[in-house]
Amino acid sequence: MLDTIRVLLDTIKDRDPAARSSLEILLCYPGLHALALHRLSNRLWRLRVPLLPRLISQFGRWFTGIEIHPGARIGRGVFIDHGMGVVIGETAVVGNNCLLYQGVTLGGMGKMHGKRHPTLEANVVVGAGAKVLGAITVGANTRIGAGSVLLRNVAPDSTVVGVPGRVIHQSGVKIDPLAHSALPDAEARVIRNLMERIDTLESELARTQTCLREVAAGRPLLEACGGVAQNLKDREILEFLGDADQRGGPTSVP
Numbered sequence: 071m072l073d074t075i076r077v078l079l080d081t082i083k084d085r086d087p088a089a090r091s092s093l094e095i096l097l098c099y100p101g102l103h104a105l106a107l108h109r110l111s112n113r114l115w116r117l118r119v120p121l122l123p124r125l126i127s128q129f130g131r132w133f134t135g136i137e138i139h140p141g142a143r144i145g146r147g148v149f150i151d152h153g154m155g156v157v158i159g160e161t162a163v164v165g166n167n168c169l170l171y172q173g174v175t176l177g178g179m180g181k182m183h184g185k186r187h188p189t190l191e192a193n194v195v196v197g198a199g200a201k202v203l204g205a206i207t208v209g210a211n212t213r214i215g216a217g218s219v220l221l222r223n224v225a226p227d228s229t230v231v232g233v234p235g236r237v238i239h240q241s242g243v244k245i246d247p248l249a250h251s252a253l254p255d256a257e258a259r260v261i262r263n264l265m266e267r268i269d270t271l272e273s274e275l276a277r278t279q280t281c282l283r284e285v286a287a288g289r290p291l292l293e294a295c296g297g298v299a300q301n302l303k304d305r306e307i308l309e310f311l312g313d314a315d316q317r318g319g320p321t322s323v324p
């Protein structure tokens with residue numbers, strides 16, 4: 071246990087510039103308290119001791135706001151910063167030197183049995199409030215943006231943001247998931263696609279309406295509806311100019 075606490079102290083000193091002294095870290099870092107308790111509950115869990123590991127985990131949750139199932143495997147040098155609201159499921163694996171901020175969930179999708187929580191390889195950073203769900207693997211050195219919801223495997227050295235999570239950087243190379251826009255936001259892409267579809271449908275509808283009107287006015291069907299599709303505005307301008315020509319120019323219209 072002392073060795074565990076020494077490792078946790080060194081980790082926090084290394085990774086948090088706000089940490090001033092060992093005493094302060096010992097007293098004021100819920101991430102340290104939760105992980106120290108987890109080391110104990112995990113050992114008892116592996117020895118198949120009934121109930122006690124869950125009670126220790128429950129006490130840790132009450133004391134720190136961090137819930138780590140005794141079955142979760144947490145590597146060396148892991149740091150949970152601030153911590154409140156972190157939930158780590160039974161079959162989750164957190165690799166060495168990972169950093170988790172407050173509000174992170176390493177959870178299941180709800181219906182699976184067996185391995186159902188994520189595996190984070192070494193050096194993964196999970197931003198505040200991010201949700202990583204399902205039996206997925208997050209490659210080493212990946213950074214998951216605050217507030218993201220990640221549901222798929224991610225290759226090492228990636229940066230993931232958004233809901234659902236999308237890779238925006240890989241091995242230092244910027245990946246733009248929206249060729250026509252700079253927003254790394256999947257919802258924005260879907261909305262943009264829908265708007266383009268609505269534009270296309272509206273101009274098709276307008277063309278069909280114009281064509282029907284012309285057929286009703288006695289123009290032959292092929293002549294009225296054949297040929298290249300025209301934008302409604304072009305057609306209106308052409309019709310207006312055609313009318314104006316017949317009446318001697320737009321200024322003569324009352």
Ligand SMILES: CC(C)(COP(=O)(O)OP(=O)(O)OC[C@H]1O[C@@H](n2cnc3c(N)ncnc32)[C@H](O)[C@@H]1OP(=O)(O)O)[C@@H](O)C(=O)NCCC(=O)NCCS
Pocket residue numbers: 152171196197198199213214215216217218229230231232238239252253254
């Ligand atoms: C995801 C993260 C690691 C990216 O850092 P980075 O590589 O420096 O990336 P950048 O700041 O250059 O941002 C790259 C793009 O992603 C966007 N982005 C960054 N973080 C984002 C997030 N959490 N959600 C959605 N988009 C995000 C940026 O707006 C930027 O978009 P742009 O290319 O259109 O300008 C970082 O923004 C993050 O969320 N870190 C977690 C920090 C945290 O939880 N802190 C809590 C402290 S208490």
